[in-house]
Amino acid sequence: MKVIGINGSPRRNWNTATLIGDALDGASEAGAETEMYDLYDLDFKGCTSCFACKRIGLEDHRCAMRDGLTPVLEAVREADVVVIGSPIYFNGLSAMTDAFLERLLFPYVSYGNGPTFCRHPVLPAFIYTMNITEAQLEHFGIDINRFRRFMRRNLGHEPEELYCYNTWQYPDYDRYEHQIFDMESKRLQREEQFPKDREAARALGARLAGKCGSP
Numbered sequence: 001m002k003v004i005g006i007n008g009s010p011r012r013n014w015n016t017a018t019l020i021g022d023a024l025d026g027a028s029e030a031g032a033e034t035e036m037y038d039l040y041d042l043d044f045k046g047c048t049s050c051f052a053c054k055r056i057g058l059e060d061h062r063c064a065m066r067d068g069l070t071p072v073l074e075a076v077r078e079a080d081v082v083v084i085g086s087p088i089y090f091n092g093l094s095a096m097t098d099a100f101l102e103r104l105l106f107p108y109v110s111y112g113n114g115p116t117f118c119r120h121p122v123l124p125a126f127i128y129t130m131n132i133t134e135a136q137l138e139h140f141g142i143d144i145n146r147f148r149r150f151m152r153r154n155l156g157h158e159p160e161e162l163y164c165y166n167t168w169q170y171p172d173y174d175r176y177e178h179q180i181f182d183m184e185s186k187r188l189q190r191e192e193q194f195p196k197d198r199e200a201a202r203a204l205g206a207r208l209a210g211k212c213g214s215p
Ligand SMILES: Cc1cc2nc3c(=O)[nH]c(=O)nc-3n(C[C@H](O)[C@H](O)[C@H](O)COP(=O)(O)O)c2cc1C
Pocket: 009, 010, 011, 014, 015, 016, 017, 086, 087, 088, 089, 090, 091, 092, 129, 130, 131, 132, 167, 168, 169
């Protein structure tokens, strides 16, 4: 059983990467083989609209682009679970997470009569980290719904989701602007809520790995 982590944050050791790492640890404890990819370390583009994946008569509808993302797409095709983590940027996913999802999902989208070209369903999960608080989410909203339907149709499942709010953004708030933040609530989030989010991520990884059965 294989569980892949995809870090859509440019930071390799911060909130998003930490939670993905926890999910992979949980999966590993449940017996999975795990692998993590940092999208910002890779040289790749989003879909270039070549439509090679829509040619008639293809045995296998794969992305024809060859770049730093190619091995990641191949790994996801073989995986049982993919845990995608993204910071929220301007109410949506990070640019590299968006580009990754274009490349992952579009080759599976059928313009013919078939529902999808996906031959090996994979269980997806999303981990979102963001600066806003849970209470602010209702007011600001985040634009992440559009991928749920495509995942259900093309990967075979809707993603499970984990939200991490009010994240600690800088190593040292005294050295950066922070006047608009309630620092007491940030401190509480960091010291009390973030450890709980980490536990939730670990449980998510274990649960998803458990759904796929033994290796
Ligand atoms: C370019 C940019 C845009 C951001 N936009 C938002 C936003 O719209 N809403 C929000 O809640 N946080 C926003 N943030 C904050 C990040 O989502 C948050 O700090 C996140 O936890 C960072 O993840 P990381 O620590 O894994 O890098 C933004 C940060 C950056 C750098």
